[in-house]
Amino acid sequence: MEIQSSALVNRIxxxxxxxxxxxxxxxxxxxxxxECDTVLVVADHEIITCCLMLALSRMKCLxxxxxxxxxxxxxxxxxxxxxxxxxxxxxxxNGEGFxxxxxxxxxxxxxxxxxxxxxxxxxxxxxxxxxxxxxxxxSLFTSGSKGKPKAIIHSREGYLVFxxxxxxxxxxxxxxxxxxxSSDAGxxxxxxxxxxxxxxxxxxTVVCKDSRELLRGSTLEDVIKSESVSHLYLPxxxxxxxxxxxxxxxx
Numbered sequence: 001m002e003i004q005s006s007a008l009v010n011r012i013x014x015x016x017x018x019x020x021x022x023x024x025x026x027x028x029x030x031x032x033x034x035e036c037d038t039v040l041v042v043a044d045h046e047i048i049t050c051c052l053m054l055a056l057s058r059m060k061c062l063x064x065x066x067x068x069x070x071x072x073x074x075x076x077x078x079x080x081x082x083x084x085x086x087x088x089x090x091x092x093x094n095g096e097g098f099x100x101x102x103x104x105x106x107x108x109x110x111x112x113x114x115x116x117x118x119x120x121x122x123x124x125x126x127x128x129x130x131x132x133x134x135x136x137x138x139s140l141f142t143s144g145s146k147g148k149p150k151a152i153i154h155s156r157e158g159y160l161v162f163x164x165x166x167x168x169x170x171x172x173x174x175x176x177x178x179x180x181x182s183s184d185a186g187x188x189x190x191x192x193x194x195x196x197x198x199x200x201x202x203x204x205t206v207v208c209k210d211s212r213e214l215l216r217g218s219t220l221e222d223v224i225k226s227e228s229v230s231h232l233y234l235p236x237x238x239x240x241x242x243x244x245x246x247x248x249x250x251x
């Protein structure tokens with residue numbers, strides 16, 4: 001299920017999700033995305049992003065998620081490091097549309113469009129995805145707080161086995177349970193405990209489009225009660241924001 005605001009919750013069954021993923025996969029193939037491509041997805045944390053991640057996984061693509069507000073220089077760095085074949089940007093206000101562009105980067109080239117990026121490649125490097133052949137699942141970048149950001153690749157078998165084991169034995173998550181992880185898809189916890197983990201276990205996951213909504217009044221408490229959340233995972237940054245808000249209100 002997806003929380004778009006404190007008053008709007010979209011509920012999606014496994015059957016409906018599967019249909020969406022197949023539809024997205026068809027559109028990806030029609031627009032030139034091939035199996036085992038390296039793809040950079042520029043999007044926020046919403047259902048269409050989850051469908052893109054799952055559809056790209058089915059196509060054995062190595063994908064990486066970055067935020068819509070990524071600056072052009074940082075975006076260009078990520079394209080170069082990934083050696084991306086395609087860029088996908090979610091562009092409609094309702095989050096249901098996306099555009100695809102070819103990504104070719106050369107020294108000194110500039111990002112000319114956030115929605116469709118097309119550049120001339122002057123140097124061909126070995127693709128990161130070739131290190132794992134068709135075993136690479138996704139890549140996430142380090143924060144860059146201690147140097148240039150680095151792309152960390154997660155393989156299919158290792159990552160999914162790790163995710164399933166932690167869900168089963170650390171979280172003790174079962175089919176009847178409901179997971180609410182408010183970390184977004186730009187972080188590994190968002191990948192693991194908001195999407196892949198709950199689905200691997202056949203349970204229910206709650207996806208929050210904007211975690212800042214949880215800071216409004218009793219929204220978090222309301223979501224936990226209304227959706228019968230059994231497992232809650234909040235990022236430290238959100239907890240700190242909530243504490244600061246409570247302290248300011250108290251003063």
